[in-house]
Amino acid sequence: MAPLSSLPLFLSVFFLAVATASSAIFEERDDVVSNDNPLIRQVVGDNDHLLTADHHFSLFKKKFGKSYASKEEHDYRFAVFKANMRRALRHQKLDPSAVHGVTKFSDLTPAEFRRNFLGLRPRLKFPAHANKAPILPTDNLPTDFDWREHGAVTPVKNQGSCGSCWSFSATGALEGANFLATGKLVSLSEQQLVDCDHECDPEEPDSCDSGCNGGLMNSAFEYTLKAGGLMREQDYPYSGSDRGTCNFNKTKIAAKVANFSVVSLDEEQIAANLVKNGPLAVAINAVFMQTYIGGVSCPYICSKRLDHGVLLVGYGSSGYAPIRMKEKPYWIIKNSWGEHWGENGYYKICRGHNICGVDSMVSTVAAVHTST
Numbered sequence: 001m002a003p004l005s006s007l008p009l010f011l012s013v014f015f016l017a018v019a020t021a022s023s024a025i026f027e028e029r030d031d032v033v034s035n036d037n038p039l040i041r042q043v044v045g046d047n048d049h050l051l052t053a054d055h056h057f058s059l060f061k062k063k064f065g066k067s068y069a070s071k072e073e074h075d076y077r078f079a080v081f082k083a084n085m086r087r088a089l090r091h092q093k094l095d096p097s098a099v100h101g102v103t104k105f106s107d108l109t110p111a112e113f114r115r116n117f118l119g120l121r122p123r124l125k126f127p128a129h130a131n132k133a134p135i136l137p138t139d140n141l142p143t144d145f146d147w148r149e150h151g152a153v154t155p156v157k158n159q160g161s162c163g164s165c166w167s168f169s170a171t172g173a174l175e176g177a178n179f180l181a182t183g184k185l186v187s188l189s190e191q192q193l194v195d196c197d198h199e200c201d202p203e204e205p206d207s208c209d210s211g212c213n214g215g216l217m218n219s220a221f222e223y224t225l226k227a228g229g230l231m232r233e234q235d236y237p238y239s240g241s242d243r244g245t246c247n248f249n250k251t252k253i254a255a256k257v258a259n260f261s262v263v264s265l266d267e268e269q270i271a272a273n274l275v276k277n278g279p280l281a282v283a284i285n286a287v288f289m290q291t292y293i294g295g296v297s298c299p300y301i302c303s304k305r306l307d308h309g310v311l312l313v314g315y316g317s318s319g320y321a322p323i324r325m326k327e328k329p330y331w332i333i334k335n336s337w338g339e340h341w342g343e344n345g346y347y348k349i350c351r352g353h354n355i356c357g358v359d360s361m362v363s364t365v366a367a368v369h370t371s372t
């Protein structure tokens with residue numbers, strides 16, 4: 001798919017104002033990021049352009065249904081919005097093959113964003129104790145692959161304002177594995193993990209799954225193995241809060257973990273495990289995701305400090321805009337911020353050099369074969 005063809009739908013007014021034709025964004029990138037561009041001066045809110053920045057903020061509030069309790073709060077959010085416009089421009093400069101701009105997170109500071117919309121417990125090392133996935137042959141891998149085309153991926157979900165990304169990454173991987181084991185795609189319960197899973201990382205005993213305050217996918221698989229399985233989403237629906245009690249009912253288990261293992265850092269092994277075993281639970285540094293609108297993200301600089309759990313569902317061999325980088329391959333990532341973020345809820349990130357740490361914590365899970 002040519003990423004540009006679908007972009008206008010997701011472009012914010014900000015970028016539409018910068019370039020009416022989407023392809024022009026890339027050709028005129030230098031103009032886009034230049035301070036001499038009057039349109040940019042408007043959105044970044046130089047003091048004498050406040051009215052226009054105000055206009056963009058109004059559009060943002062309308063589009064995302066934002067309202068603020070007080071004038072103080074409103075003014076504060078406006079200041080944050082303007083700072084995020086400047087960040088989006090910096091991100092655009094550092095990540096020219098993606099499009100960055102106004103997203104539903106544009107009124108949040110980076111710290112608020114991390115606290116409320118991520119939720120991976122920081123982990124410093126590759127899990128040494130865990131089972132290692134067997135090394136697979138890589139010679140006959142397809143050049144492009146997408147589990148969405150094979151029925152193994154449920155619709156995009158939304159974690160809301162809760163640091164429960166880890167539970168969505170874990171259910172996504174088990175949904176795919178369960179599909180491969182049973183032939184049925186069943187949406188599984190994140191809320192069961194949020195409420196009932198307090199499993200700790202065997203190597204870092206202080207790091208335990210804790211609802212909206214974060215967790216780890218491997219710990220979620222360990223919990224699921226011990227508990228017996230996960231219930232359906234519809235039997236244990238998501239509330240986005242971790243203040244409830246555990247309502248797990250063993251008689252309603254819909255999917256069971258047979259085993260799980262970590263995949264080596266090697267990208268060919270990651271691809272081979274993806275194709276053979278289904279979507280993979282992966283961790284990533286999400287700093288570029290707050291301003292991401294579409295395209296293939298391939299920042300020149302990105303921290304490898306992992307702070308977000310997502311689902312790797314496929315890869316593409318080529319497909320991004322700037323001519324010289326056309327052949328660069330990318331990963332296709334399912335996120336848990338609803339369908340109105342990114343490309344219908346998805347993120348594309350380039351393959352090849354562990355960008356934003358995407359290759360550093362990859363897990364594969366197998367489901368028990370059942371006939372029910």
Ligand SMILES: *[C@@H]1O[C@H](CO)[C@@H](O)[C@H](O)[C@H]1NC(C)=O
Nearest residue numbers: 235247248249250251252253
């Ligand atoms: C668990 O589910 C079964 C089957 O629907 C039901 O009969 C039972 O009452 C439930 N147990 C609890 C504790 O809710």
Ligand SMILES: *[C@@H]1O[C@H](CO)[C@@H](O)[C@H](O)[C@H]1NC(C)=O
Nearest residue numbers: 134258259261366367368369
């Ligand atoms: C994991 O479980 C699956 C399904 O039962 C099985 O086929 C596979 O061999 C197991 N893998 C490992 C590494 O034990």
